[in-house]
Amino acid sequence: MVSDYIRYAREDGAGWRETGKAMGLERAAEESGYDLAELAFQQATGQRLGSGRDDYAYRDPSFGWTCRSCGEAITDRGPYSGPADDERGHKADCQRHADCQRHADCQRHADCQRHAEEIAAREARWADDDQDDDAGEV
Numbered sequence: 611m612v613s614d615y616i617r618y619a620r621e622d623g624a625g626w627r628e629t630g631k632a633m634g635l636e637r638a639a640e641e642s643g644y645d646l647a648e649l650a651f652q653q654a655t656g657q658r659l660g661s662g663r664d665d666y667a668y669r670d671p672s673f674g675w676t677c678r679s680c681g682e683a684i685t686d687r688g689p690y691s692g693p694a695d696d697e698r699g700h701k702a703d704c705q706r707h708a709d710c711q712r713h714a715d716c717q718r719h720a721d722c723q724r725h726a727e728e729i730a731a732r733e734a735r736w737a738d739d740d741q742d743d744d745a746g747e748v
Contacts, residue, residue: 613673616654620675622732623706626650626689632736647689655688679706 612633619629630639630650639646652658655671673686680701687696693710700707 613654616650616673617675620673620684620686621678622735623678623728624732628729628732629654645689651686651688677704677706680704 616629616633619632624632626647627645627650630636630646630653633650633653635646635649635653638644639649642649651671651673654673657671670687673688675684675686676682677684677700680703682699682701682704684697684699687698690696693707697707697710
């Protein structure tokens with residue numbers, strides 16, 4: 611069930627850092643010193659939290675989702691090397707992937723005004739969804 615919510619968030623355009631915030635991993639990141647985005651990806655792929663790429667000697671974890679911009683199945687390898695390397699499967703002309711690559715230099719997408727507006731709108735939609743769930747609507 612948690613993986614469905616993570617998949618929905620990634621398909622909705624949320625980055626791994628934003629997904630980690632929604633998962634409530636901020637305190638774990640703060641206490642462990644690990645990046646929030648990395649912890650979210652590790653949780654999504656069943657890795658030990660805080661293991662980072664150290665576990666990759668034994669396996670190459672990924673998380674699958676469908677890009678709403680190009681319609682392709684994406685093999686997401688995490689928040690490590692940037693979208694050009696980490697998000698495999700986008701069509702060559704995918705607008706979302708192009709936008710992500712263009713803004714990959716932002717340490718946090720919220721640093722960019724366009725992304726800040728997208729994040730605020732997405733968080734408002736998610737809050738509305740939570741209220742609907744609490745009211746018994748799905």
